[in-house]
Amino acid sequence: AQTVTQSQPEMSVQEAETVTLSCTYDTSENNYYLFWYKQPPSRQMILVIRQEAYKQQNATENRFSVNFQKAAKSFSLKISDSQLGDTAMYFCAFLASGNTGKLIFGQGTTLQVKP
Amino acid sequence: DVKVTQSSRYLVKRTGEKVFLECVQDMDHENMFWYRQDPGLGLRLIYFSYDVKMKEKGDIPEGYSVSREKKERFSLILESASTNQTSMYLCASSLQFLRGEAFFGQGTRLTVV
Numbered sequence: 001a002q003t004v005t006q007s008q009p010e011m012s013v014q015e016a017e018t019v020t021l022s023c024t025y026d027t028s029e030n031n032y033y034l035f036w037y038k039q040p041p042s043r044q045m046i047l048v049i050r051q052e053a054y055k056q057q058n059a060t061e062n063r064f065s066v067n068f069q070k071a072a073k074s075f076s077l078k079i080s081d082s083q084l085g086d087t088a089m090y091f092c093a094f095l096a097s098g099n100t101g102k103l104i105f106g107q108g109t110t111l112q113v114k115p
Numbered sequence: 116d117v118k119v120t121q122s123s124r125y126l127v128k129r130t131g132e133k134v135f136l137e138c139v140q141d142m143d144h145e146n147m148f149w150y151r152q153d154p155g156l157g158l159r160l161i162y163f164s165y166d167v168k169m170k171e172k173g174d175i176p177e178g179y180s181v182s183r184e185k186k187e188r189f190s191l192i193l194e195s196a197s198t199n200q201t202s203m204y205l206c207a208s209s210l211q212f213l214r215g216e217a218f219f220g221q222g223t224r225l226t227v228v
Contacts, residue, residue, distance in 0.1 A: 035217075037217075045207075046219075091158060102163055103207070103209070106157050107155060
């Protein structure tokens with residue numbers, strides 16, 4: 001069975017600085033997908049960024065980028081130039097390519113961006 | 116825009132009641148999911164469905180059942196609500212092809228008293 005682990009329950013960062021959120025996962029699959037989702041306070045969960053395991057290049061979306069280390073089963077999220085609107089809970093998620101779409105989440109990291 | 120709509124934002128039920136949580140999506144997605152979210156535990160998958168009338172158990176199905184009679188609607192049923200089912204419940208949907216992103220509803224905060 002696949003598992004996803006986020007070992008940082010809470011983090012904080014000053015506005016305009018850079019922060020990295022960690023995620024590790026365990027799987028015997030070779031092809032899969034990894035995601036970071038953001039859940040702002042009292043708002044809906046939205047996708048931040050997605051990585052396909054067969055792609056060696058790390059995904060980037062504006063200020064958000066990932067460091068995908070397949071051998072180490074590590075998938076960290078880097079937020080550059082942090083903004084107050086980045087304050088949210090962030091979830092790492094895993095999706096195996098071989099099944100019908102079962103999406104597994106980690107425990108979440110609460111990020112506070114301070115002015 | 117994809118919309119995933121959960122029938123209630125807040126719900127208070129009594130122990131032993133049968134509870135229905137409804138979820139509707141408007142983008143013809145094959146996959147639909149029910150998760151519960153608890154502090155420190157993240158999102159745990161209760162059930163998911165990959166087609167009409169098809170379902171699979173997630174990690175914590177005990178005490179729950181689901182129904183998917185139509186593609187757009189996925190219901191979570193608490194057969195006999197208990198206080199340990201007090202939680203935030205999130206519904207999501209996704210396209211099966213290309214392993215698309217999951218879209219989430221706004222959540223239902225259920226309190227069982």
